[in-house]
Amino acid sequence: MTFSRMLVKFSGESLGGSTGVGIDPDVLSNMAGQIAGLVATGVETGVVVGGGNLFRGQDLAGHGVDRIAGDHMGMLATVMNALALKSALVSAGAAAEVLSAHRIATIAEGFSVAKARRLLDSGHVVLYAGGTGSPLFTTDTAACLRAIETGAEVVVKSTRVDGVYSDDPEKDAAAQRYDRLDYGEVLAQELAVMDFAAICLCRDHDLPIIVCDVAEPDALTRIARGDKVGTRIDGRGERGP
């Protein structure tokens, strides 16, 4: 295996299936199956699921709910998604635990790096819920942060497109898909991969990012084996269509 410890980030929208809203049971069991398959190959796996399928902090901004309260609600949405994915993983035969940065002691254990590393070492899938635990951040940043803290060798962003494009492929048929980019190109061209804070964290800690399609079967195990899947972003990238 090329990677022995990976962090996989799923957007909340992916979990919502074709509508991007709520939790699609087929997508949930497919996600769980992909992760269980990855863990079965011996790869230690951490997971972050976003919350955009349920609530985003800015959804009610300007409608009487301030941004900080909205972000707290968004973090709670990520806890709901993590609980759903944990149950689906257990049903798929994998050991899994939710660690939440947003403290809700009756529902999930609190996050600590030591606890996360212990669980990863013993073959558990660790679901990092509650984002960073602070408002005004995203779950992409949380994913990169947890990956660095726990010694993951790559962060995989599993999303509804099969890589990074020069423009939105749903709006511009001529948009080109990149095989490889470096952090500087993503930042300079403002490519819609992750927010700047997340990209800068990865750049500063030399953590590669791979963007792939959530619907591609075996994408995660193929990435773990070192196959070329989606778009890879790192510090040595050569740009190519």
Ligand code: UDP
């Ligand atoms: N959020 C936050 N702090 C974090 C991570 C997330 O406040 O560290 C909130 C924020 O309101 C965000 C929501 O949780 O809009 C859901 O996360 P995100 O938008 O990243 O989910 P995704 O787009 O991946 O589904």
